Amino acid sequence: AQKITQTQPGMFVQEKEAVTLDCTYDTSDPSYGLFWYKQPSSGEMIFLIYQGSYDQQNATEGRYSLNFQKARKSANLVISASQLGDSAMYFCAMRENWGAQKLVFGQGTRLTINP
């Protein structure tokens, strides 16, 4: 069963607009962590932001924020004031159980920022 679902294969956004990338997850474990990674055309995966299942507040890192809705099991990434350099693949990932090492990734969303 798919544990992480990203329903948007591709998105096109105008520069300077805000963009929301969707991610839903499925787990019965009360302890888990959610991650977002960016993969530019160079191929390297870049860590963006993390949210723990017990965190009371939504995580933020600069222009990135994570809209965590636990009851709906969603962890959407919001990028404010998009820039041309934000064009990339974006992956949502989950780790179940604090002790687990394994990350499960979604299929990814390709974001294109238009000038």
Place this chain on the structure above:
Amino acid sequence: DVKVTQSSRYLVKRTGEKVFLECVQDMDHENMFWYRQDPGLGLRLIYFSYDVKMKEKGDIPEGYSVSREKKERFSLILESASTNQTSMYLCASKLGRGLYEQYFGPGTRLTVT
């Protein structure tokens, strides 16, 4: 800065060849991972290692083996390469068992003909 390097960015091999993909990290991380990335499937875990000489199978270990003789180096081995192993291979490392992110290398795009 954490640095994860992979031996090749691009590799072309023939069916049946034995293939070695090397990964080195310079931050003394205990955990290292090998993923393959295919369009529409995201990243899938092949193997990971939580210590020297220790390894665990991931979701798709068939056709692959790994070796970790030193803490900083984790090798992925394709014993007899097949065309369905044409893919992007990504190595990652992570510190300890806590809530830490994984750091990725630049990837190796392997083509098996």
